[in-house]
Amino acid sequence: MWIRGKIFLNNEVIDGCVNFDRKIKEIRKDCRPDIDIPQGKIIFPGSIDMHVHVRGMNLSYKEDVRTATSEAAYGGVTVVVDMPNTVPYINTAERVQERLREFANFSRTDYGIYSGVTSDERVDKLPIAGYKVFPEDLEKPELQFVLSSKRLKILHPELPLSVKQFRNLREIWQEIASISLVSGRFHITHITNYEDLIKAKELGFTTDFTPHHLLLEEIKGDCLTKVNPPIRDLTERRKLLRALFEADAVASDHAPHTLQEKMQPYELCPPGIAAVSFTTPFIYSLVKKGVLSLSRAVDLVSKNPAKILGINAGEIKEGNVADFTVIDFEKDWRYHTQYSKVVETPFDEYSLDVSIYMTIVEGKVAYDGYEVYPIRGMNLFENS
Template identity: 25%
Template structure:
């Protein structure tokens, strides 16, 4: 039996922080108490030294690029970056190549992850204008949900047929996650800026091209359709103040049919950063204004927004260094997401309890993930130790993502992940990822 005892930790769970110990046996948490004694001579004891012990974060939106785009990243490289950042479970999106829009292709991705992933994994089934029959075959017990792109994406994944959308929303009992940007508005705005600048459109126009209006038109339609059909809707990577009026904090999360997510980059950067960061903060939806960021924070703290995620989407340095119109959108974030939120804690913007709620508890609740997201006896031992007073600077040599760059490069974080456990295995320690692919397929209580 694998036995690990974590002692002297500040345990963060369900809105409280208390000093105590956690006993792990094999892949499960078997005891949580103020003081635990080792029950066998071969029990490994880890002194947390008063640092914070939190559940492993669950990132409900990543793009790990496998299959088909593995020169940017792959399941092995990006899951290593995730565990180094305290993310022990991820839900990956279907816009790989080929798109995961059939059950056969979807299952192939699970088979790849079974051999290669350091973190726990699930993959979303992708919807198109013409694959409803395949979507309806999706097993709610072992697939996180259905993903619909209401803005442009790889291949055939833009769903713009309103009759098809209504059929998907009214037919599937599964969670439907959406990327909301109105394609017609974006096209019109792009044409306007090309008419003015030609091929030299500046990146500072990105938030004006992929505008507040483009986001709101799409997200408001999705919310209205969910209300009409009774669908279970989760809106990814919200970026505008205006959209916050679409969501409520009047209902407990367990009863919400419509839930909301914000990503690290929309909480951290604003359009004022384009001048120095350029395409390295080019995401879809775009990073918007300081006021948008301010209202996103307000909505996160008052529970209109339920989840913090990354939308981790690596591209090569060469791709990002192209002119704005050619440079792809997206960037690597899994390694720095938890410490970025701890930075916000140091700045007085959010409590550690709230960070854990939004990055660990809530994704587990709204996706109904089995036995993860909490520090509870009988739950899987996905655990992370965070030292809040161990500064470190992001440099190329300590970036785990395959693309080798980060929008946080040069920034010094005050906090650092010291240990990450996945299913009871210590996979990250002393700033190194061990060669232990401990990830398991996520299952769901549905």
């Protein structure tokens, strides 16, 4: 199949054609296209979200693989990597295999999964993306096995103390201290402040930030903006803007809950914001506003996440998976979820300057600007 249009290739936009089936086969100047992308749109490598809580299994009432990956495709995301804290918890070989079967049957994007911290050595031989280390894991003896693995580790940067305290006591120093407790191939996720970024760089770790830690204010009593680690004050959020230019990646930390759960008293309602479809149009909106360059935007949403994860994606080049995100730079809109089970988020009605024109996964149109289709995504870590 051939797609023709303006293509982001080698850090510039060119007029050209890409030939692909499940992988990119050839790139050239002209062709007789099967898909012809109109003016005002640009074909980018597919967006990769390194941090998604898909839920599913016993938490399917909050979100499931089908709804989460449909929402991702609607937001231009072609690869999601799932966190292990569903029910049952994913940290044994049997549960990893069950989880991978669930994705194989229902995922509408390419995918990967993280295991939780474990002493099950069989897990390390399975096609996982790596391990997720939560604050409470830093005290567990089985952490030593995970630290000895060559696989990627993702750190939620807070101390075990943090999860036992009131929210107003979850301070920045606890995040910085947690980063100092780990070593090896670590990625520090959802940093909330610039000091985290500096510390992570000093120790040779990669980092990501979320749009909600940049844009939102956590209002006491408003469960929609309750998230872990907490959103910081205005001064810290303004300092964190440097992450747009210095962090390695951006991630959504998509964490869905039901509206009923979010309507509980603030002290009891679960933390988390559903935003897997917000991140890509937000980052490319910053390009249109002149805040970011195109190459920096692609680094944040595609190229760098692929490098960190070690997958053949994130760039339009021969041999890579045929995942594309087509951005319409002429159509603005106000954000809302479409396929997620979460129908209310703190980003609702946020003005975005670009929209998703098309999402292509494994060489098939997963979203055409109007509808998500039941294509079959693949585990990109099978041979990584």
